[in-house]
Amino acid sequence: MKLATLRNGARDGSLYIVSKDLQTAVCVTSIAENLQWALEHWSAVEPQLQAHYTQLNNRALDDIIQFSHCPLESPLPRAYQWADGSAYVNHVELVRKARGAKMPDSFWSDPLMYQGGGDSFLGPKDNIPLLDPDWGLDFEAEVAVITSDVKLGVSTAAASQAILLITLVNDVSLRNLIPNELAKGFGFFHSKPSTAFSPVAVTPDELGNAWDGAKLHLPLYSYLNDALFGKPDAGTDMTFDFPRLIAHAAKTRTLTAGTIIGSGTVSNCDRTVGSSCIAEKRMLEKIATGEINTPFLQDGDKVKIEMLDNKGLSIFGAIEQRVVMQDETL
Template identity: 30%
Template sequence: MKLASYADGSRDGHLVVVSRDLTQAHYATGIATRLQQVLDDWGFIAPQLEDLAVQLNHGKLRHAFNFEPDKCLAPLPRAYGWAVVDAGGGVRREAGSFASPHQPLRAAACCEPALAAIAGDLAAASDAAAALDALRLLGFAIDWRIDGELIATQAAPVVVTPDELGDAWAAGRLQARLHALHNGAKQVPSDVAAAPGEALARLARLRALRAGQVAGVALGALDLSLAPGDSLHLDLKTAAGTSLFGAIDLDIAPPAP
């Protein structure tokens, strides 16, 4: 299933189920109103949302509506933690606050994309196999840094259960391509591979993780020269070109007059 959080004036937004092709949505009212509720009681709530997703994908919900990504907050705006694990196993712990996929930046910054793995409860010292069992949802996020200092973390509008990834998901690994448009100009897509179970196990090496912890698997900094007034469109897609999590669209504030 695919889930998103529509802005409704609250800090956490209102949970919606999104169709597989990212065109339709339906409020999850009556099952859960925010994503953290689902993570806290996954075994009971997730099957109900799965049933709703099946009906949505088959066009059987009368009150379905067009999915509009620009109405989304981050799927989990206030996570219990956000930490990025790099290719060498190093861990960079950050605050657990995620900006919406369309929130502008006030200054040009370095772009560091990551696969975001949202866990359920995970015991300390769990191995990668146990961490995969605790994996609940996957998403796409970007850290923005100036001189090494984090200024914002943005999240794509949709998170998905691994079974929704199709051929892009095999043996606990995501295989995808990162597509970018810089000021409307297409950049060469880059192939990415990520193992979220290993990242979650790395975070749980010394302490237990609680439902709502997010582990980022670093996908490598983008080699782009950004400037005030620029725009950037980023999307993780399958080899066939299908968007997995919806796009992050960013505008950098223009220079002051």
């Protein structure tokens, strides 16, 4: 099942079911007004939503619209909790190596995670605002899961049952603001502006054998100005899988339905597949030649993030965003 949120002027938008081929959609607000409500009442509404999905794919519904023309929010336009991990530890090791920092052994056994701003996400086609080019604007292509209610101290095995939906992410970062924030010892804030998610979130069954209950085993494609930037496999070199990340997030708190847990930048040890963010490519350049050649995002740059199934068809739709310089006084 594929779910999307259409922009309607309200904060949480309107819930729509989207066809498997991403061509058509139908409003299901009679079942659940928005995705957050559906997640909070999942056991009751999921069978009804699934029935509509089947009918939509069989062209047995009225009031069908063309999905490509829809004004979209991220599937959850806001979330009570957005927590992003760093599950690809080789990526962390690479970035630290480039700046001459030793990698603590604990990084391989205890996940890194930060709590992002969940109150306002960008839509998958929205512009990425740029206030100051010197801040080092970067994209980060990731996978994320959306959970049901999760109990405090949940086990990794039980956490796997909490995964309701899967989506793609552009975790926008301001790289040059990160060092000073981390030096304060209190984590990210200014360096992590609003995040964007793919047009649809999908139930795990949509992924077939590519989803093993813990990892998504397909390449994640990133494009910068229409040129392929990277296509690392999301299931390869993922040190901490999603149940492990959920259990980590719930170590000292409960997680409410609609919590989003991100994988962090998808990265493979095989560097021939490219990177999922500019920072990683810059670090590889520095290690290889001592010089950095790739600039961070500039006004007018275009970013695209997408995942294809084994038949070459888009699963989640594409995040397609343009960087637009903003007036700082707005």
